[in-house]
Amino acid sequence: MLLTGPALFVYALVIVLPVLYSLVLSFTEWSGVGWPRFVGFENYSRMLSDPVFWHSLRNNALIVLVSLIGQIPLGFFLAYILYRRLVRLPAFFEAVIFFPTLLSPVVVGLLFAVVFAPVGLIADLIGKIQGLPLFELLIFNSKSMAIVPYLIVILWMYTGIYMIIFLANLQKIQSETIEAAVLDGASEWGILIKIVMPGQIPVFLTTSIYAIAGSLKGFELLWVMTEGGPSYYSSVLGLYMIESTFSYYKYGFGSAVAIMLILLSVVVIVVLTQVAERLARET
Amino acid sequence: MASLKLRNVAKSYGTVQVMSGINLSIGDGKLVVFVGPSGCGKSTLLRMIAGLEEITSGTISIGGEVVNDVIPSQRGVAMVFQSYALYPHMTVYNNMAFALRQAGSAQDEIDRRVRAAAESLQIKDLLNRHPRQLSGGQRQRVAIGRAIVREPEVFLFDEPLSNLDAALRAQTRVEIAELHARLNTTMIYVTHDQVEALTLADNIVVLNNGRVEQVGTPMELYHCPANKFVAGFIGSPQMNFFSDEAELNRLASVLRIELEETSTLGVRPEHLFLCDAGKSFVSGALRIVEQFGEYDLAYLTSKGGVDFIAKVPPESIRGERGQILGFTAVSEHVHVFNEVGLRAR
Numbered sequence: 355m356l357l358t359g360p361a362l363f364v365y366a367l368v369i370v371l372p373v374l375y376s377l378v379l380s381f382t383e384w385s386g387v388g389w390p391r392f393v394g395f396e397n398y399s400r401m402l403s404d405p406v407f408w409h410s411l412r413n414n415a416l417i418v419l420v421s422l423i424g425q426i427p428l429g430f431f432l433a434y435i436l437y438r439r440l441v442r443l444p445a446f447f448e449a450v451i452f453f454p455t456l457l458s459p460v461v462v463g464l465l466f467a468v469v470f471a472p473v474g475l476i477a478d479l480i481g482k483i484q485g486l487p488l489f490e491l492l493i494f495n496s497k498s499m500a501i502v503p504y505l506i507v508i509l510w511m512y513t514g515i516y517m518i519i520f521l522a523n524l525q526k527i528q529s530e531t532i533e534a535a536v537l538d539g540a541s542e543w544g545i546l547i548k549i550v551m552p553g554q555i556p557v558f559l560t561t562s563i564y565a566i567a568g569s570l571k572g573f574e575l576l577w578v579m580t581e582g583g584p585s586y587y588s589s590v591l592g593l594y595m596i597e598s599t600f601s602y603y604k605y606g607f608g609s610a611v612a613i614m615l616i617l618l619s620v621v622v623i624v625v626l627t628q629v630a631e632r633l634a635r636e637t
Numbered sequence: 638m639a640s641l642k643l644r645n646v647a648k649s650y651g652t653v654q655v656m657s658g659i660n661l662s663i664g665d666g667k668l669v670v671f672v673g674p675s676g677c678g679k680s681t682l683l684r685m686i687a688g689l690e691e692i693t694s695g696t697i698s699i700g701g702e703v704v705n706d707v708i709p710s711q712r713g714v715a716m717v718f719q720s721y722a723l724y725p726h727m728t729v730y731n732n733m734a735f736a737l738r739q740a741g742s743a744q745d746e747i748d749r750r751v752r753a754a755a756e757s758l759q760i761k762d763l764l765n766r767h768p769r770q771l772s773g774g775q776r777q778r779v780a781i782g783r784a785i786v787r788e789p790e791v792f793l794f795d796e797p798l799s800n801l802d803a804a805l806r807a808q809t810r811v812e813i814a815e816l817h818a819r820l821n822t823t824m825i826y827v828t829h830d831q832v833e834a835l836t837l838a839d840n841i842v843v844l845n846n847g848r849v850e851q852v853g854t855p856m857e858l859y860h861c862p863a864n865k866f867v868a869g870f871i872g873s874p875q876m877n878f879f880s881d882e883a884e885l886n887r888l889a890s891v892l893r894i895e896l897e898e899t900s901t902l903g904v905r906p907e908h909l910f911l912c913d914a915g916k917s918f919v920s921g922a923l924r925i926v927e928q929f930g931e932y933d934l935a936y937l938t939s940k941g942g943v944d945f946i947a948k949v950p951p952e953s954i955r956g957e958r959g960q961i962l963g964f965t966a967v968s969e970h971v972h973v974f975n976e977v978g979l980r981a982r
Contacts, residue, residue: 528720528722530718530719530720530722531722531723531724531725533689533716533718533722534716534718534722534723534724534783535724535735536689536709536710537687537688537689537709537710537714537715537716537736538710538735538736538739538783538787539710539711539736539739539740540710540735540739544739548735549724552726553725553726
C-alpha cells in the first residue's frame with residue numbers, strides 16, 4: 355500500500371477527483387459563476403427526455419458498431435494478410451494503411467468536409483457516373499444518414515492503428531507453429547480460424563475497449579467536419595456535452611452527460627470482458 | 638515406411654546459392670542424421686524435404702514418387718520442431734488429434750491413435766493439459782506424439798533436443814533411438830551435436846557450406862574421414878592437426894611414412910599416448926589439464942606453435958605449467974590430408 359501510494363495519489367488527483375466533481379456537479383444547476391444550486395436528478399430527467407440526447411446516443415452506438423465490427427475485424431484481416439505475406443510489397447501496404455492514423459483529425463475533418471460537401475468530390479463522381487453535372491450530395495440533409503460520412507472517415511482513419519496492433523501480436527506467433535499447421539494439413543482458412551484467431555482473443559478485447567472508449571469520447575473530427583449538424587443530425591454525446599457546457603454554460607447538465615458517458619463506457623466494457631472471457635474459456 | 642532420394646538438389650535465395658549438388662539416398666527404415674556447423678544448411682535441407690522450402694532445382698523422391706510439387710501435408714512426412722511448435726490454445730489431446738481431424742479421420746480412429754501414441758510415450762495423464770502446463774521434456778514428447786499419430790512414412794526431427802537440459806537430452810536421445818527401433822520408420826534427424834549424431838545414426842550426412850562433405854556410418858566417419866573438415870568435426874575433443882614443416886619431417890621419420898610439404902597430419906586426442914620426450918612422436922609445453930574423473934584432457938603447445946590436446950588416463954600428468962611432455966601414436970591412427978584437405982592416407 356505504501357509503495358503504491360504515490361501512484362494512487364496521482365490517479366486520485368487526475369481521475370477520481372474530477373469524476374467525483376462531475377458527479378456532484380451533475381446534481382446541480384450552475385452557469386460557472388456564483389454557487390451551484392442543487393436540483394437533484396433534474397439534469398438527468400431533462401437529458402433523458404431530450405431527443406438530441408437520444409439521437410446523439412444513436413450516433414455514438416453506430417460509431418461503436420463501426421469500430422467493433424468494422425475497424426477491428428478489418429484491421430485484423432489486413433494484419434493477417436501482411437503477416438502471412440499473402441500480397442507483394444507488404445511493407446508498402448503496411449505504410450499506406452497506417453498513414454491516415456498519423457494525420458491530424460483537424461486536417462482530416464477539413465479534407466472530408468470538402469469531399470462530402472453537396473458539390474464536393476463524391477457529388478462530382480456520382481454526377482459524372484449518372485451524367486448529371488449539377489448533382490448535389492444531400493446526405494447531410496437526412497437525419498438518419500448524416501452520420502454516415504463520419505463513419506466512413508473513421509473507418510479509413512483508424513483501421514490502420516488496429517492493423518498495427520494486430521500485426522505486432524501476430525509477429526509474436528512462432529513461425530514454426532504455423533509451419534506445423536501447414537504440415538498437419540490445415541488450409542490458409544484453417545490456420546486463420548483454428549490456429550491464429552484463438553490466440554488473438556485478448557488482443558480483440560484490448561482493442562475493443564480502446565475502440566469503445568475512443569468512440570464514446572471522440573468529437574474533434576466531427577466538430578471540424580460537421581459541427582454536429584445540420585441541426586443535431588450528426589451530433590454525438592461528446593459534442594452534446596461540450597455544447598451544453600461551454601456554449602450554453604450549463605455546467606451541471608454537461609456534467610450529467612459526462613457521467614452518462616462514463617456509465618455507458620463501463621457497462622459496455624464489462625459486458626465485452628465477460629463475452630471475451632467466455633470465448634477464451636470455450637476455445 | 639519409405640526410402641528417400643535427393644538428386645542434384647540446389648537452393649538459392651535470389652542470386653545467392655545456399656545449397657548445391659545434394660545427392661542422397663536414404664533407405665527404408667534408416668535413421669539418418671544431418672550434422673554440421675551452424676549455417677551449413679542442414680535445417681534448410683530438412684525443410685526442403687518437408688516441403689516448407691521450395692527447391693531451386695533437382696528432385697526429391699519419397700517412396701519412389703517425386704514430391705517436388707506435392708504440398709507438405711501430402712508428402713507423408715511428419716516433423717518435430719526445435720521449439721516443439723505446439724498449438725498453445727489446444728490441449729495435448731487436440732494438439733495430437735489436429736492433423737487427423739484435418740484429414741477427416743473418424744473420431745473413433747482419432748481417439749484410438751491419439752491414446753495409443755500417448756500410451757507409448759507415457760503422456761496419457763497429460764492429455765487434458767495445455768502446453769503451458771507442461772515441462773520442456775513433456776512438450777517434446779507431445780511434439781513427438783503429434784508426429785506419431787499421423788503414421789508418416791518419414792519422420793523429420795529438427796534439433797529436437799536443443800531446448801532440453803543435459804540430463805533430459807541424454808534420456809530423450811535414448812527414447813528416440815528406442816522409438817526408431819520400435820517403429821522401424823525412416824527418420825531424418827538434424828543436429829549440430831555430434832554426440833547425438835554418433836549415438837543415434839545408422840548413417841551420418843556431414844554438411845558444410847551447403848554441400849555434403851561425407852556420408853557414412855558413424856564409425857566410418859570417425860575412423861576414415863574423407864577430408865579435414867569431417868575429421869575435425871566428428872569426434873570430441875576435435876582431431877589435432879599438424880602442418881608445420883619441421884614437425885612434419887620429424888613425424889614422417891618416426892612414423893616411417895611419406896609426407897609432402899603441403900600435407901596436414903591429424904591425430905585424435907584419444908590416440909596420443911604419453912612417452913619419454915626423446916622418443917616422442919610429438920611433444921609440447923603443458924598449458925592446462927582438465928580433469929573429468931574418467932580421463933584428463935591435457936592442452937599443450939608444440940615447438941612449432943601448434944596447440945593440441947591429448948586425452949590421457951586420470952591423474953597421469955602431474956607436471957606444472959610449461960613442462961615439456963612427449964606423446965606417441967600408432968601409425969594406423971594417424972590421418973594424412975593433402976593440400977586441399979582431402980584424405981591422402
